[in-house]
Amino acid sequence: MRMSKLFVQTLREFPNDAEAISHKLLVRAGYIKKLTSGIYSYLPLMQRVISKVSQIIREEMNAAGAQELLMPFVQPSEVWEKSGRWEVYGKELARFNDRHGNKMCLAPTHEEVITSVVSGTFTSYKQLPINLYQIQTKFRDEIRPRFGLLRGREFIMKDAYSFHTSQESLDEEYENMARAYKRIFERCGLETKMVQSDSGAIGGSVSHEFMVLTSTQTGENDVFYCENCDYSANSNHAISILNINETDGAKYGYSEKKLVDTPNVKTIEDLAKFLKIDSNCILKSVFYIADSKPVLVMIRGDKDVEETKLLNALNALEIRPATNDEAIEYLGCEVGYLSYLNVDANKVKIIFDKSAQGMKNFVIGANEPHKHYVGCNFDKTPEFVDVSLVKEGELCPNCKKPLKVTRGIEVGNIFQLGTKYSKPMGATYTDENGVEKPFIMGCYGIGVTRTASAAIERYHDDFGIVWPKEIAPYHVDIVPVNADDSEQMDVALKIYNELLNVGVEVVLDDRADRAGVKFKDSELIGFPYRITVGKTVKEGLVEFKERKTGEVEKLSPEDVIEKCKKILLS
RNA sequence: CGGGACGUAGCGCAGCUUGGUAGCGCACCUCGCUUGGGACGAGGGGGUCGCAGGUUCAAAUCCUGUCGUCCCGACCA
Numbered sequence: 001m002r003m004s005k006l007f008v009q010t011l012r013e014f015p016n017d018a019e020a021i022s023h024k025l026l027v028r029a030g031y032i033k034k035l036t037s038g039i040y041s042y043l044p045l046m047q048r049v050i051s052k053v054s055q056i057i058r059e060e061m062n063a064a065g066a067q068e069l070l071m072p073f074v075q076p077s078e079v080w081e082k083s084g085r086w087e088v089y090g091k092e093l094a095r096f097n098d099r100h101g102n103k104m105c106l107a108p109t110h111e112e113v114i115t116s117v118v119s120g121t122f123t124s125y126k127q128l129p130i131n132l133y134q135i136q137t138k139f140r141d142e143i144r145p146r147f148g149l150l151r152g153r154e155f156i157m158k159d160a161y162s163f164h165t166s167q168e169s170l171d172e173e174y175e176n177m178a179r180a181y182k183r184i185f186e187r188c189g190l191e192t193k194m195v196q197s198d199s200g201a202i203g204g205s206v207s208h209e210f211m212v213l214t215s216t217q218t219g220e221n222d223v224f225y226c227e228n229c230d231y232s233a234n235s236n237h238a239i240s241i242l243n244i245n246e247t248d249g250a251k252y253g254y255s256e257k258k259l260v261d262t263p264n265v266k267t268i269e270d271l272a273k274f275l276k277i278d279s280n281c282i283l284k285s286v287f288y289i290a291d292s293k294p295v296l297v298m299i300r301g302d303k304d305v306e307e308t309k310l311l312n313a314l315n316a317l318e319i320r321p322a323t324n325d326e327a328i329e330y331l332g333c334e335v336g337y338l339s340y341l342n343v344d345a346n347k348v349k350i351i352f353d354k355s356a357q358g359m360k361n362f363v364i365g366a367n368e369p370h371k372h373y374v375g376c377n378f379d380k381t382p383e384f385v386d387v388s389l390v391k392e393g394e395l396c397p398n399c400k401k402p403l404k405v406t407r408g409i410e411v412g413n414i415f416q417l418g419t420k421y422s423k424p425m426g427a428t429y430t431d432e433n434g435v436e437k438p439f440i441m442g443c444y445g446i447g448v449t450r451t452a453s454a455a456i457e458r459y460h461d462d463f464g465i466v467w468p469k470e471i472a473p474y475h476v477d478i479v480p481v482n483a484d485d486s487e488q489m490d491v492a493l494k495i496y497n498e499l500l501n502v503g504v505e506v507v508l509d510d511r512a513d514r515a516g517v518k519f520k521d522s523e524l525i526g527f528p529y530r531i532t533v534g535k536t537v538k539e540g541l542v543e544f545k546e547r548k549t550g551e552v553e554k555l556s557p558e559d560v561i562e563k564c565k566k567i568l569l570s
Numbered sequence: 571c572g573g574g575a576c577g578u579a580g581c582g583c584a585g586c587u588u589g590g591u592a593g594c595g596c597a598c599c600u601c602g603c604u605u606g607g608g609a610c611g612a613g614g615g616g617g618u619c620g621c622a623g624g625u626u627c628a629a630a631u632c633c634u635g636u637c638g639u640c641c642c643g644a645c646c647a
Contacts (some may be wrong), residue, residue, distance in 0.1 A: 012596050012608070013582050028581095039638065091571095092645075109647090124623030143645065150647095157647055169595075211646095307644070320572085375572050410647065482605050516607035523607095536604055543606095554631070 001474065003509040007044050010521050021150025022456035023271075023470055025465050029524045031406040031473075038145025038153030038490075042449075045525065048473035049452050050156060054135050056187045056470065057446060064180040066131040066160055073137060077103035082425045090315060092140045106139040111421045111443060114161040119427035119438065123439035125165045128429060128439075129173060133160030135448060143318065149453040155441075156448040163422075165431060170416055174206070177414050177444045177558045179209055185411065186445065187482045189468020190455055195223055197413065198231040206416040208235055210446075211408030212454040223408040226396040231403075236308035239386055240394035240403055242355055247300065247360030252277040254374040264373045266336030268301045275363060275374065278302075282363040283356055283376070285338035287327050287369040290316040294330040294348045298340050299388055300355035301363075306389040313351065313385045331367060339365035341373070355502040412446040459463065465526030466548050475568050476506045477527035481515045481534035491542065491557055492533040498561050504568050529567070 008030035017026040017034075024045075026032045031046040042050060058068065075096075080086035084105075094106040107113070114132060122130060144152045162175070164170040178194060185192040190212050197209040211223050211234075211264045224240075225232035233239070236264075249255070254277065265274045272279040282301030287294065288310065295314060297305050311319050324335045330348055331338055340350045341364065361375045392405040421437035422428065431437055452471065457465040469475060478501060479490040496508040507527065511519045515534070522530050532543040541554045544563060555563060 009580080009597080010608095013579055017575095018581070019641070090645085138647080140646070144641095144643090146641080151645095155647065159647085318644095413647070445647050450647055479606095484605075512605095514605050514607085514609065516605090516609080518608095520607080521606045532606075 001507050003477075003507055003521075004506065005510050008525070010524055018148060020147035020150055020453075020457065021460055022150060022314070022453040025456055025460060025524070026148055026453070028519060029464060029526070038142060038150060038151070040154075041151065045473040046303050049467075049471055050448060052450050052471040052473075053188060053451055054156075054158070057135065057184055057448070058183045060180045060187070061158070063159065064176055066133045067136060067274040069132050070134050070136060071107075071110050071117065073107050073139075075105055075107055075113060079106065079116050079425070080105065083112050083115075083165075083421050085112070087446075090317075090387045092142060094139055100485045101491060108138055108140040109314075109391055109445075110159055111132070111161065111417070112425070112439075115421045115425050115427045115441070116438070117429055119163075119422075119425065120161055122163070123429055125431045129162055129164045129169050131160055131173060131177075132161040133444070139548050144314065147448040147453075150457075152449065155450065158446040158448055160444040162442040162444070163429075164442070165429065165437070167440060170418075171441050174414060174416055174442055175306060176443070178208065181412050181414065181444070181446070185210060185451070188451060188455060188471050190411070190451070190458065192411065193223060193225065193408065194234055195225070195408075196237045199492060208414050210412035210414075212411050212451075212458055213406050213408045214280055214454075214457050217486055218340045221408055221410060222405050224390050224392070224403045224405050226308045226399060226401055229396060229399040231298050231398045235389060236306055238390040238403070239397045240299075240390045241400055242394060246278070247280050247359045247362070249277065249281045249363060249375055250394055252281065253362050254281075255365065257373060257375045257377075259366055260372055260374055262337075263370045265370075266370075271363065271372065272301065275372075277363060281359070281361070282474060283359060285340065287322040287331065287338055288319055289326060290314050290319045290324045292348075294322065294326070295319075295351060296331070296338070296340055296343065297351045297353060297387060298356055299353040300359065303353065303355045303388040303391070305353070305387055310351070310387040313387050314349070333365070333367045334369055337365040337367065337369055337371060339367045339373070341376075352383075352384050353388045354384045354386040355388050356382075357384045361492075366427065378453060404541055409450070409457060410447075410453050411451045412444075414444045417441040417443055419420075426442050428474050438495055454570075457469055460526075463520070464524035467526040469528040469568065472526065473529050474505045474507045476504055476529045476531060476564055477509060477525075478506060478531045478533065479509045479515070479518045481518075481532065483510055488537050491537050493543070494532075495531060495533070495557050499564055501562075502565055502569065504564050531564075531566070 010030050011028045014024045016029045018027055031041060031043055032040040034040050077086050093108055096104055098104050137154060138157045139154050142153050145151055162173045192210040192212055194208050195211055197207050222235040262274055265271050268279050268282055268284055271282060279301035284301045286297045288303050299305060307319055327335045331343060343383050359378055361454040362373050363372055364376050366373050393402045394405050418440055419438040422441055428436040428438050456465050478496050480488040480490050482488055496506060499506045528547050530545045540556055542557055542560055544555050544560050545551045
């Protein structure tokens with residue numbers, strides 16, 4: 001490809017509406033163009049990256065025994081009503097009516113359709129297990145799309161679905177997919193960590209996410225992991241062991257239950273300071289509204305509620321912190337002094353977080369403005385549920401060593417669905433005894449466009465993108481320093497044609513611009529290798545520069561061709 | 571959906587307080603010059619100032635409404 005013909009426009013400045021570095025670089029280097037919020041055109045450079053990632057996925061999925069198919073992007077409400085998700089999916093599911101008034105939607109995922117595809121087609125246990133996948137555009141009408149392709153509303157996803165006759169068979173395929181995923185991301189140049197996760201709206205029991213660990217702030221999730229054993233989990237799934245010996249208020253002289261005045265002391269921080277006590281001796285009350293019903297969470301003062309865990313514990317669909325007015329309405333007291341004491345458990349659901357277990361002589365709100373109790377103890381031991389966010393340094397649930405935290409981008413996930421879809425949808429096979437049974441299912445996703453973005457988040461520098469060569473849009477950028485110099489141009493053309501012939505993906509920057517412009521663009525776009533044909537051509541030499549390391553070698557045109565072949569075609 | 575900010579040329583921005591012929595840089599086009607790190611000179615094209623009302627002799631500017639975009643939270647590949 002000649003640079004003068006390539007459909008690309010690099011920008012001198014970063015776009016104003018981008019925050020994440022991958023988003024900034026994709027726009028500035030001419031890979032994507034926004035059409036509207038969360039929806040982008042993939043320009044030729046981007047399309048090549050997408051093809052590379054997709055091809056790697058295809059090869060590995062096929063090698064793992066899966067078969068590619070392609071399902072409809074526009075779907076009727078019927079299948080969604082059958083699975084029960086038409087009601088619960090929420091506004092992320094983009095719905096519309098067709099001209100006949102039939103309810104339709106744009107596919108955010110394909111569990112329903114794949115289930116109906118397999119149902120009635122593969123009806124014998126002899127035909128199972130089977131794993132089917134597709135690479136396709138999805139649409140999720142996210143409340144807040146952001147970070148460019150890291151979270152678009154429209155994005156490209158590889159989604160696979162497996163069907164089994166037994167849990168053992170599913171377990172086997174789950175492991176098989178986990179191995180395939182590891183290889184896929186490795187081939188994309190990405191190191192990933194497989195972490196336990198919450199299964200969210202897709203449902204099911206066992207699930208793991210594949211995270212690209214990033215040091216940048218734009219990592220989407222916190223990942224907790226143990227350096228001693230191999231425990232790792234997403235923040236909405238991580239559990240930890242807390243040291244409960246230190247949570248006795250008696251240590252601070254509060255060993256008897258007493259009502260104390262705490263004027264205008266509303267926050268845990270202020271309360272700890274006011275009473276000269278550690279915040280882990282305070283039993284904090286956090287008030288939520290879950291599916292329009294009030295829920296009071298009692299949690300240790302130094303801990304925070306993990307709302308996904310709470311959502312799951314309540315089996316609720318939607319949750320939000322209550323307002324001060326709602327606190328007064330349901331509990332008769334303003335926020336800051338709330339407590340479960342004297343609260344009618346029939347009217348307000350009360351949840352005790354595990355962190356409260358073992359607390360003694362604690363401080364708690366009095367459910368009366370500007371007053372707290374000190375020296376409280378549980379009358380009878382309540383049931384404790386884990387709804388708190390793990391913090392770095394808390395102990396690993398397996399080996400009790402301190403946990404570490406890092407930011408990560410979720411690029412893939414695997415779920416064991418069980419019969420969550422097959423049962424309600426009546427998708428069954430006939431077993432060896434002639435009995436009809438629902439399929440046992442698994443599903444496996446990879447965000448293709450997100451993977452490409454994650455690679456940029458992981459590999460970039462002050463000058464631009466530093467693509468791993470496996471997913472770079474082109475391998476080599478040939479820069480004749482002066483396009484008017486026929487000697488330079490001749491040598492550049494010779495190398496270009498030679499590399500083209502042997503199948504190296506190469507760009508010739510034949511533009512009339514000065515060298516600086518071409519160098520800047522080359523680095524911004526992120527070609528893994530650059531061949532500079534400049535004044536050393538008189539000595540029969542050209543320069544070969546590696547983007548990642550910045551290392552430069554002076555080679556003859558013949559040697560540089562051999563070098564490219566060796567690095568890029570093996 | 572809650573909190574915050576912003577909509578002026580393809581991109582980045584000024585002008586708005588105090589109403590009076592819409593500007594700058596980059597990019598684009600032409601010519602010249604230049605050619606190892608985003609050169610320089612001359613000339614040129616491109617904007618119903620997000621949209622709709624209102625106030626006014628006159629609105630990018632003031633008022634009201636509305637739509638959109640971005641950031642923080644919850645959701646997710």
